[in-house]
Amino acid sequence: MKKTCFPVSLSFTVIILFLMCSCANTKKIKYFQDMSEANTATPLALASYTEPIIQPDDILAINVNTTDPAATVSINSRNGVYVNSSNPNSGSANPLAGYLVSKEGDVEVPVLGKIKLAGLTTVQARAAVREKAVKSFNDPVVDVRFTNFKVTVLGEVNHPAAYILPNEQVTLLDAIGYAGDMTIYGRRSNVLLIRKQPDGRSFSVKLDMTKKETLNSPYFYLKQNDVVYVEPLKTKVLNNDNNLIKYITLAATVVSAIILAKRYW
Template sequence: MVLYLSYIYIGIGMRKVALFAVLAIFLMSCSETKRVTYLQKVESLPVEVLQQKSLLADPRIVPGDLLSISVGSDSPESVSIFNKLSSSSGTTENAMTSSSVSDNSTYLVDNKGIIDFPIIGKLNVGGMTRTEAEEFIKSKIYPQYVKKEPTVTIRVENFKIAVLGEVKAPSIYNVPNERVSVLEAVAMAGDLQLTGRRDNVLLIRFKGDGSKEVARINLNDPNLLFSPYFYLQQNDILYVEPNKSKARTAYTVPPMLTLSLSILSTLLGITNIIVTLTR
């Protein structure tokens, strides 16, 4: 009789455990939904907050950049010596009147931030913003070499970012228009895996002076829209860490623990069968 009551007690305890397990799974699923949603409750932000402009930083020139530099003027022939010519260009006149710059008309920024510019020679543009470099080159050309103030246009031809970790397509991505937000970068990488942490994305940024900056980004936070890290800069690296569930699956269970759990599961199964048969 005592043994029978013990079996019943064990059976009731197992049912309670199962009930608690189901409840825990339900609560965990609700919690996971909150963790995977981007910009949570962004619609609740006040209108005046949403109307604020996000900070879009002008790209800073760093070693390794490939710069396309075009010098224009009302008198194209006067600035022709400052423009590299493509071997595929039809004529010098056509090349000078075109506002576009060929792919091979680029200047490599060396490790000291220096480029070798026609006629003028070595120019240190490392650490400057694109706008600052345009004004700097213009000041070297006008009025020393030309009578009319020219226009100088610089583009970073190899503007790229890297997205690594728990994303569907980790890779290095080129950004032709030199403008990309962190959400656009996530989309380019095929979105985050469910096993990726959205609240603690690591950003590594390489500055023009060679130093580095590290920041953490919370993709769940609606205030991300106004963060100085919302727009990425060239050579930025995003790393998405695995969440706890992914970390647990990566853990190798020792053989002895596996055997112990197997024995325990078998004993619980036998106990449940005995309780059922003795009813």
């Protein structure tokens, strides 16, 4: 009797079709799908940037350069120094260095004394510190920055971590870029942003990275301590199922058995 490999080939066909169904659609991994693909400059409506507000428990680098070397060293000695690094998990050389904003919203600066900074932007804080400094020094040069401007990126990204950034003007795209971009299993249409408000309450909002309207969202620019979570596609959940291979094998076996039964029954 002539043998046939039809049951085997059909079994492989079932397996291939099953795997194809579990593959991620390339359309699901493309950003801003409704943006024009024409090779011309396209005007974009970007969200307006709002400077972050200093809050209690923030840590600030306060630098004051004066004509008095001893005073300058005393004031600036608590500040960390930012470095550029190729390591995606590093943000600053000493992220905890600086002046802690108290629960009352003050910082205690050597020589200058207590200064109220909570509720101010860093630009306004520089003016407040300089107002104190000019009482003791001529033409002081003042700089105030966040040293704990932290954004946490979790979920389906290549390098999930908490990132401490020297730059206050951070976008959602920047954060995803620091985390090494989303994986192919990241659900770009449903990115969750969790933000803590100054009153201590938190809220969440979902952003669709496949739509260009996200570029104009009031949440496109991030605030300190924001958390970005990239949800996985159902495809990954399916592919990570420990029983997947068993299901495929069982399906192929059943199909082969049915065909053999029909042939020889």
